[in-house]
Every structure is written in structure tokens, then in C-alpha cells.
Amino acid sequence: MERSRVLVANWFNYPQYYDIAYQAHTRREADFIEAACRKYCPFAPRRFLEPACGSGRLITELAARGYQVTGFDLSQPALTYLRRRVARRLLHAETFEAQMSNFRLGRLVDAAYCTVNTFRHLLTEQAARGHLECVAGSLRSGGIYLLGLHLLPLDTDPEDDARWTQWRGETKVTVTLRMLRTDLRHRLENLRVCLLVRRGSKELRLRHEFQLRTYTARQFRRLLGSVPSLELCNIYDSRYDIEQPFALNDKVAYCVFVLRRRLPR
Ligand SMILES: C[S@@+](CC[C@H](N)C(=O)[O-])C[C@H]1O[C@@H](n2cnc3c(N)ncnc32)[C@H](O)[C@@H]1O
Known part of the structure; x- marks a missing residue:
């Protein structure tokens, strides 16, 4: 097979x-x-929000499970993909273009979630706080927000690449994720994603470099402390075992924080 040229582009637009x-x-x-809502929400949730929903893999899954779902993103190609996908499956989702650090919903939701480090795309403390405040303002009292991100120190060596392959039908997608540099002073991590897509004799190679904000356990706690309308209920790791929360420490890298909009006193 002839080796294709590398396209330099934002992979979220694919x-x-x-x-x-x-x-x-x-x-x-x-x-x-669903398990976290059963455990931490004082009511049965019906409406979900996913900030920065991307292709809508979770939006579609939750819509198929019978929930009302709302998602937004900055990427128009991602939103178009999501809209076509829910329509094809005869599902419904409310979608719109917005910025994670500054958005408003017309109606409150029961729960919200944002995983796989998406929150770390907000590169300043102000943007991160703005996001948490917007989420808190979008939740019913007692509603929860599940936020999944890697804290420092990361469990990977900067020299190590993370590489994985997934198939759908005839399409094979291989992702290689490399951390290029961590600047602890400015709390920025530079990453590079290389995407290799093969389908029959066709091939696409894409490269995307981007930055994420870093958080130690202490820095994350401090940020949370600046948004008093959200309380921390518990923390989980990538095993996603609802029976096994853990105490925040500097050893576990991927954390899922369960935050709750405080109930009125
Ligand atoms: C890692 S993907 C996650 C997508 C989806 N949440 C998921 O779990 O599959 C990150 C998404 O965040 C979006 N994004 C990045 N910065 C954003 C911002 N400031 N506001 C809204 N969306 C943003 C990107 O377009 C991309 O779709």
C-alpha cells in the first residue's frame, strides 16, 4: 500500500x-x-447534559437508554455527525455550539458528565472556574456532575506512547498519543495525537497537537473550593466501580469526581 501524506488537522473535526x-x-x-445517579442523586434523573460532547458517543448511548440528553461542543463537524447519528437511529438529542467556559441552558438538567480529560482543554483557572459555575447553574439542586480527568503525576512516562486500535466494520483506527512536554510552571501539557485510518486500500494519516491544563490533587481541590455551589461527594478511578470510591491522593492518575449541586439550606 502506498503511504499517504500526513494531514495536520484537529482530530475532533473527524x-x-x-x-x-x-x-x-x-x-x-x-x-x-447511571450507577452514580442512583447513589448520589436524591431523585431519579431524566435529563442529562454533556458539555463538549464531541461525536456524541455517550449522548447517543444515553438517548438510546431513554434519557433526555443535551450536548454542546465547539466542533461543527462533531455536532453534524452527532445530529445525523441520532436522527438515523430515530432518537432525539438537543445539540448546540457553545464554549465550555461560558454557556447557559434554557432548562435545568438532573445530571451532567464530562470524561476523558475534556475539562483539561480549558487552559486557564478562570476558564475552568467559569465552566464549573456554568455547570452548577445548569443543575437542579441535588443534581450531580461527573468529571473525569488525569491528575499529576501521570501514570505514564513522558517517553511512552499510548497506542490502541479499534475496528468498526471494515474501518481500522489506530491512535498514538504522545505527551511531548509538561510545563509545570504554566500548568500546560503538550500532546500529539497521530491517527491512522485504514479501510480496504484507503488510508488516512492525521496529526494533531494540542495542550491540556495540568492539575495536582491539591490544585484541583483548590479550584473546587472556589465554586461553593458544588460539593464533592466522592472520587472513583478508571475501574468505574461504584462500590469503591477512594480518597484523593497523588498516586491515582485518572479520577472521576462526583460533584453535587448543593441543596438549599
Ligand atoms: C476528548 S473530546 C471528548 C468528546 C466527548 N465528550 C467524549 O467523551 O467522547 C474533547 C471535545 O472537547 C471539545 N472542546 C474542546 N475545547 C472546548 C471548549 N472550550 N468548549 C467546547 N468544546 C470544546 C472538542 O471539540 C472535542 O469534541
């Missing part, structure tokens, strides 16, 4: 491949979202 790359996580995450 949702058909992003979706395949992350498909293995979807069911477990949706099961955990």
Missing part, C-alpha cells in the same frame, strides 16, 4: 474516527453515570 477510537469506553461510562 468525529467518525474519534468515535471509533473511544467506542470501547462508552458502555462502561454510561453504566457508571
